[in-house]
Amino acid sequence: MSYLENGIVSPEEITLPDEKRRKKGPYAVIECVQRIPCDPCASSCPFKAITIEGSINELPRINYELCTGCGVCVSLCPGLAIFIIDESKEGEEGIVGIPYEFLPLPEAGEEVILLDRGGKEIGKGKVERVKKDKKTKTPVVYVRVPRERIMDARFIKREGGND
Amino acid sequence: MRIKRHPILTFERGREITFDFEGRKIKAYEGESIAASLHAAGIRVLSESLRFHRPRGFFCAIGKCSSCLMEVDGVPNVRTCIEPVRPGIKVRRQKGGIGRINIEVEKKIHQKPQLETVKTDIAVVGGGPAGLSAAIYGAKYGARIVVVEENPRLGGQLIKQTHKFFGSHSQFASVRGIEIAERLSGEIPGDKVDIITHSSVVGYFPEEKTLIAYGEGKLIKIVPERLIVATGAQENFLPFEGNDLPGVYGAGAIQTLMNVYGIIPGNKVLMVGAGNIGVIVSYQLLQAGVKVAAIVEAMPKIGAYQVHASKVARAGVPIYTRHTIKKAIGKEKVEGAVIVALDEKWNEVPGTEQELEVDTICLAIGLTPSTELLSQAGCEMRYIPELGGPVPWHDEDLETSVSGIYVAGDASGIDEASTAMLEGRLTGVAAAEDLFGATKTTRKEKEEIIRALDELREGPFGERVRIGKQKLLTGGAR
Numbered sequence: 024m025s026y027l028e029n030g031i032v033s034p035e036e037i038t039l040p041d042e043k044r045r046k047k048g049p050y051a052v053i054e055c056v057q058r059i060p061c062d063p064c065a066s067s068c069p070f071k072a073i074t075i076e077g078s079i080n081e082l083p084r085i086n087y088e089l090c091t092g093c094g095v096c097v098s099l100c101p102g103l104a105i106f107i108i109d110e111s112k113e114g115e116e117g118i119v120g121i122p123y124e125f126l127p128l129p130e131a132g133e134e135v136i137l138l139d140r141g142g143k144e145i146g147k148g149k150v151e152r153v154k155k156d157k158k159t160k161t162p163v164v165y166v167r168v169p170r171e172r173i174m175d176a177r178f179i180k181r182e183g184g185n186d
Numbered sequence: 187m188r189i190k191r192h193p194i195l196t197f198e199r200g201r202e203i204t205f206d207f208e209g210r211k212i213k214a215y216e217g218e219s220i221a222a223s224l225h226a227a228g229i230r231v232l233s234e235s236l237r238f239h240r241p242r243g244f245f246c247a248i249g250k251c252s253s254c255l256m257e258v259d260g261v262p263n264v265r266t267c268i269e270p271v272r273p274g275i276k277v278r279r280q281k282g283g284i285g286r287i288n289i290e291v292e293k294k295i296h297q298k299p300q301l302e303t304v305k306t307d308i309a310v311v312g313g314g315p316a317g318l319s320a321a322i323y324g325a326k327y328g329a330r331i332v333v334v335e336e337n338p339r340l341g342g343q344l345i346k347q348t349h350k351f352f353g354s355h356s357q358f359a360s361v362r363g364i365e366i367a368e369r370l371s372g373e374i375p376g377d378k379v380d381i382i383t384h385s386s387v388v389g390y391f392p393e394e395k396t397l398i399a400y401g402e403g404k405l406i407k408i409v410p411e412r413l414i415v416a417t418g419a420q421e422n423f424l425p426f427e428g429n430d431l432p433g434v435y436g437a438g439a440i441q442t443l444m445n446v447y448g449i450i451p452g453n454k455v456l457m458v459g460a461g462n463i464g465v466i467v468s469y470q471l472l473q474a475g476v477k478v479a480a481i482v483e484a485m486p487k488i489g490a491y492q493v494h495a496s497k498v499a500r501a502g503v504p505i506y507t508r509h510t511i512k513k514a515i516g517k518e519k520v521e522g523a524v525i526v527a528l529d530e531k532w533n534e535v536p537g538t539e540q541e542l543e544v545d546t547i548c549l550a551i552g553l554t555p556s557t558e559l560l561s562q563a564g565c566e567m568r569y570i571p572e573l574g575g576p577v578p579w580h581d582e583d584l585e586t587s588v589s590g591i592y593v594a595g596d597a598s599g600i601d602e603a604s605t606a607m608l609e610g611r612l613t614g615v616a617a618a619e620d621l622f623g624a625t626k627t628t629r630k631e632k633e634e635i636i637r638a639l640d641e642l643r644e645g646p647f648g649e650r651v652r653i654g655k656q657k658l659l660t661g662g663a664r
Contacts, residue, residue: 027487028507030465030495057492060604060642061352063360079354080645099360101350102493125473126193142502159350159360160194178500 031140032056034174040087049092049109049118053083055102064096064105097122098159107163110173117173118151123164128153129181137168138178145172148179188226189448193473194348194362197448203273220266220277221247221254222447230432230519232256232266233283241518242283243432247439249336249386250420250556256280260291268337300404304380306332308617309397309410311387311559314342315603316595316610317416318370323614324414325378328622332408333379334399336386341367342418344603346441348473349466353604353642363603382406390563392588412590412617415560416610419553419574419596424458427513433520437467437550444474452546456523457481458511461489464550468498479542482509482525484532491647512539514547523547553600560597564588572654573599579658582636583616584609592617601651608639
């Protein structure tokens with residue numbers, strides 16, 4: 024099954040930085056694998072780390088030497104297809120930043136259910152912080168995720184459901 | 187049920203009022219449509235079919251499909267989906283769905299027949315993304331403009347688009363549709379553009395080059411030098427058992443109800459169609475707290491952008507390709523749905539039926555250009571499947587076979603709102619050029635717009651429109 028049949032992108036289709044960069048600090052992961060006419064990620068990046076070369080339909084490319092994992096692109100991406108990953112800290116957990124346009128927003132310290140790209144529950148995580156953005160109205164929820172789930176956890180559900 | 191809190195929208199409801207529905211007192215808020223207020227009060231049956239008196243609800247919610255016609259204060263056949271509620275009005279259903287004109291009532295309303303005549307450089311029919319852009323750019327190059335919009339509000343379908351737009355900066359990328367509507371409305375120069383809302387253009391008289399619009403008890407005769415038609419599109423319908431039950435709504439209608447009026451369509455929805463509209467509306471339903479049981483798509487592949495499909499997939503909504511709806515269950519309203527798998531030849535696969543417990547079925551299976559006015563004006567029409575059906579022949583400037591009549595947006599072929607805005611701009615400049623002569627600036631402006639249009643349509647998702655427009659341009663002349 025491909026994303027064309029179920030909407031789920033497989034991990035092999037996603038570009039990641041090398042091991043060394045992954046240990047250095049937070050970085051953005053762009054899960055946008057199909058040519059569409061869109062470029063805000065590239066035009067908004069304050070570090071010019073994301074480029075769309077030639078046509079606006081080309082796939083975005085990210086230069087991990089320049090990306091700082093700041094998250095500006097996460098709230099701006101119209102497809103909500105960019106996530107922030109931080110696996111630089113020692114320990115059993117990493118952090119995943121997820122664009123989350125639902126109410127009520129979880130609060131820092133709250134335990135939430137982690138979901139994978141297909142909406143399947145894959146465990147629990149604790150909310151580290153919630154970054155609100157008045158302009159885009161797309162908050163980014165940073166969640167502590169077990170290290171082995173860092174490449175799968177892409178959505179959250181509040182315990183007891185949403186509104 | 188009215189939405190109290192929403193992650194993107196704030197609903198500023200007007201004054202609380204009441205009106206009468208067949209003897210029942212209904213609570214409403216000023217600014218709502220009659221159909222929306224009735225829906226919030228739990229009334230889904232607004233009309234009935236002509237012969238068999240089957241219950242009917244609204245379907246399009248933008249004044250195009252006529253399934254919500256009701257009698258309001260004695261006036262028959264009022265499109266209640268675009269008619270604002272007023273305190274104390276008396277609303278009732280019509281026997282056989284269609285009402286007869288009551289001469290006494292009409293005499294009272296039209297005691298003094300009001301006929302206004304308006305002369306202008308350019309008339310724009312439709313106040314959506316294409317029409318508003320046409321007005322802004324026509325005015326930019328010196329034209330006086332009249333915009334006629336049949337809904338009470340400007341913005342067309344933008345006013346219910348809560349998602350951020352694609353494209354690039356000059357087409358408002360990353361801005362939500364609702365904000366684009368506000369920005370466009372704000373950009374309209376009031377000294378050059380007159381706006382007539384809540385009035386429908388009901389005909390064009392080619393001999394006199396005159397438009398007739400009717401609204402709010404008034405007939406308006408508009409005599410423009412040039413005409414831009416930006417009438418948009420209407421939702422497609424699908425044949426299946428029970429498809430006329432109240433609770434089977436077009437995707438646009440659900441967006442209107444939910445995102446314009448803040449009223450949820452139901453509690454659990456089956457989405458039919460996994461194109462961009464189907465998956466976007468599914469996501470919006472989740473944001474409004476409505477469950478989406480599944481999205482079915484008859485094609486072997488999801489038609490929507492991967493990023494849109496991924497958003498609903500990770501929220502746990504299953505998408506079934508090669509599946510369709512077999513029937514809607516229910517007597518007076520939708521109480522469930524049966525979906526079924528399709529084989530390679532589009533035949534139902536026996537034994538694959540699944541019953542879903544839903545109270546709403548949303549059809550997002552495509553759009554057809556609203557081109558009646560162009561056809562009536564004598565524009566040469568072509569049937570181009572890639573553009574969604576019958577569209578007027580037009581040249582690169584979007585001028586139709588009738589000199590001085592232009593078409594922009596979905597009425598010229600189904601595409602995105604971002605390209606509709608560009609097409610609107612192009613017709614605005616082209617019509618102004620036609621009136622006052624081309625200059626270096628106008629030519630450069632047109633070139634830039636055409637380049638941006640080509641760029642947006644260059645990718646795989648632009649292929650259909652590219653092919654369609656090519657067929658149109660090369661398939662014979664005026």
